[in-house]
Amino acid sequence: MNEISLILDAYFYIAITVFLLGSLYYIISWIFSKKGITNTYLGFPNLFTYPGQVSKWDAIKNILKRIFLFSSIKYDKSTRIISLLFHYSLWIIIFAHFDLFLEPYLVSIGIGIQTIETISFFAGNTLAIIFIFSGLYLLYRRLSNVYLRKISNIDDYLSLILLLLFGFTGLLMRLLLPSFYAYNVVGPFISSLFSFHPTDIPIAPIFITHFILACTLVIYMPLSKLLHMFSFFTNPTLYSIFHER
Amino acid sequence: MKYSIRDIILESPSGKGEEWLKRQKSLEWSYEINERLAKDEQLEKIFLKREGKEKDFLDAFLKLGNTKALRNFMETCMHCGICIDKCHMFISTGDINNSPVGRAELVRRIYKDPRVKNVDLSKIYSYYYQCTECRRCAVFCPNGIDQSEITRNVRNVLTSMGIIPEYVVTTLAQVYRVGNNLGLNEKAIASVVNFLEDDLKEETGKELRIPLNSKADFLLIPSSTDLFVNTDTMKGYTKVLNALNKKWTISSRATEAANFGLFASEKYLRDFGNFVVDEAISLGVKTVVWGECGHGWRSASNYVRYELAKNGIELMHIHQFTLKALERGQLKVDKNKNDDLFNYHDPCNYARGGNLVNEPREILKMVVRETVEAKYTKEETFCCGAGGGLLADEKNWNEFRAWAGWPAVYYSWKTGASYMISPCAIDKAQFPYVIDYHKVPLKMKGLMDLVGYALEI
Structure with missing residues (x-):
């Protein structure tokens, strides 16, 4: 194994470890830390009685609506639509990466390689462009609003810029590298990492950049505001109904 | 960037909107206006002393920061800014620290960086006593971060250091002294009750009693202002309870639906809640009926309810009580x-x-x-x-x-x-x-x- 591979493979495993341990640390600390000295929230057993939220199912519905429809941003229409596009395109792209490993299976059930690659090419590129433009809008929104600028810190910019670079290098990969490269070279390499028998990293500068950015992002996640994706079910105002006194 | 909802300032028929906007010269200005701080002799009445420096605030806050709610709220904000124009305080002042996220940032900076040694307590006092704990931000925050809870935590620390407005302290002191915010003693309450009964007789031609400190099934907890200022509300309670022929009473020792403890510190919240519970037990009531008071109902339904339940007493709001009677046709209304x-x-x-x-x-x-x-x-x-x-x-x-x-x-x-x-x-x-x-x-x-x-x- 060459030296670059060794370093990058190690980086990958470090990133996954930091991500898992870091996220778990936060999730566990949110769930298990004490309410307060008197085991209440300063006197209250629960925090939030959302009107009409009488059953646990109501609370779950409320949380799911917040997560999947961004229901709480209903009065900021453009922000709601664009951040929905941003988040959905990001998640779809991340999950669509599974086609790298799933291709042999998809072929075995009778879907042609050509079909898979065409869908992947057009859908992938469209989503990447949506992701990049909506991300740029969010950056613009942050910079153009004097109030928002005032409360923003380095983390807010860094998270967004890292994500944008991540998306941008992904798009470039698709445009610069031939499609068989992704399925025949990158796919097996990623599989080898997840099966703990790492092979040499494919030497394509744009892939290596994308790979490094992905690992950096994964490390950065538990250290930054990107943690917000885990917070919904641990936020005591949202799930207070599950608390019994 | 302009928040369009702030245009309502200029629509004030008073015509004072422009002048008010002119005062808003920068993004941080409203800390200049605040409620007067309590004096030492006032603090003594609620068992407090002004003590502690910036460092004590930091230590105490970080200790509280280890709790479930604060941990979550301090660590998950993504600064999306959705809450900014949802806060009535921001809408009226245009001060970023007077928005939920800006207010939280004042302490989040301390939480996130334990190396912070200096903190401007007067600024924290100003901005944390410009939050009304209304929780509108928690409804609109995508993550559901409840600024009111952060405010309660910070105020808890500030209160323990004796940094608390005079208005809140005098109100708290009145409750310790006589059991209500207005400071009405038993004699005053008795004479107000007589006055209201006479008034009701004139109005309706009927003898409608407001029983005071008597053994009964229902204990009504009005807000003390209902006895003194908003007397029509008190008359409303009286008419309903008499029309239903209930055995009810008010108590001169717990004539306060409000609970300013919610605005200052957990200790007072519990103490005032317990005053009502003790009174309900000593009068042998089965149900406590809560009068019209917003934050009072919040503390009653979240604290007093459970304390009463331990003694087999039920808690109801006067609206729940009235609606039930209306639905059953026991009250005739025109x-x-x-x-x-x-x-x-x-x-x-x-x-x-x-x-x-x-x-x-x-x-x-x-x-x-x-x-x-x-x-x-x-x-x-x-x-x-x-x-x-x-x-x-x-x-x-x-x-x-x-x-x-x-x-x-x-x-x-x-x-x-x-x-x-x-x-x-x-x-x-x-x-x-x-x-x-x-x-x-x-x-x-x-x-x-x-x-x-x-x-x-």
Whole structure:
């Protein structure tokens, strides 16, 4: 194994470890830390009685609506639509990466390689462009609003810029590298990492950049505001109904 | 960038909007206005001393920061800024630190960086006593971060250091002294009760009693202002309870639905809650009926309810009680006596902390001819601008709270209603002042007042 591979493979495993341990640390600390000295929230057993939220199912519905429809941003229409596009395109792209490993299976059930690659090419590129433009809008929104600028810190910019670079290098990969490269070279390499028998990293500068950015992002996640994706079910105002006194 | 909702400032019929906007020279200016700090001799009355420096604040806050709610709220904010223009305090002041996220940032910086050694306590005091704990931000925050809870935590620390407004301290001290915010002693209450009974006799021609400190099944906890200022509300309670022939009483030792402990520190919240529980036990009642008070109901339904339950006593709100009777046909009402257009304004703590949204609406529909809903209702309701202990009548402060209450009054005014109905003691003190300041053609009443007018006995 060459030296670059060794370093990058190690980086990958470090990133996954930091991500898992870091996220778990936060999730566990949110769930298990004490309410307060008197085991209440300063006197209250629960925090939030959302009107009409009488059953646990109501609370779950409320949380799911917040997560999947961004229901709480209903009065900021453009922000709601664009951040929905941003988040959905990001998640779809991340999950669509599974086609790298799933291709042999998809072929075995009778879907042609050509079909898979065409869908992947057009859908992938469209989503990447949506992701990049909506991300740029969010950056613009942050910079153009004097109030928002005032409360923003380095983390807010860094998270967004890292994500944008991540998306941008992904798009470039698709445009610069031939499609068989992704399925025949990158796919097996990623599989080898997840099966703990790492092979040499494919030497394509744009892939290596994308790979490094992905690992950096994964490390950065538990250290930054990107943690917000885990917070919904641990936020005591949202799930207070599950608390019994 | 401009938040369009702030345009309502210029729409104030008082014409003072431009002048108010002119005062807003920078993004951080409103800390110059605040409620007067308590003096040492006042602090003694609620067992406090002014002690502690910046470092003590940091230590105490970091210790609290280890708790479930604060951990979550401090660590998950993504600075999306959705909450900024949802806060009535920001809408009226345009001060970034007066928005939920800006206010939280003042302490989040400490939380995230334990190396911080210096903290401007006077600024923290100002901004944390410009939050009304209304929780509108928690409804709109994508993550559900509740700034009111952060405020309560910070105020808990500030209170322990004796950094607390004079208005809140004097109110707390009155409750320790006589059991209510206004400082009415037993003699005063007895004479008010006599006066109200005479008044009711004149009005209805019937002997309607307000029993005081007697053994009964129901203990009514009115807000002390209902006895003294908003007497129509008290008459409403009396008519309903007498029409139903209930064995009821009020107590001179627990004549306060409000609980300013919610605005200062857990200790007071518990103490005042326990005063009511003790009184309910000693009078041998089966049910405690809570009067019209927003934050009082929040602390009652979240604290007092459980303490009463330990002794087999039930807690009910007067609206729940009245609605039940209305639905069973035990009360006869004539809608035509309230012949006008009424807008129901949800008190924040009913809608966002007490789960009391539908009952008052249903009662209102039964006792008035016509109702109308404002743009932001139920959990989205705007705060009156004086919750959280910000009701001080101080020269410096009055203009501030007149503007803090403007969004709520504005949207009620825009419905075209002649009456704004809000069953909350703080609203009843704040809204008439805001309405008068902005010269809006609106009148303000409590809900039980209307029930009283419509009731046929």
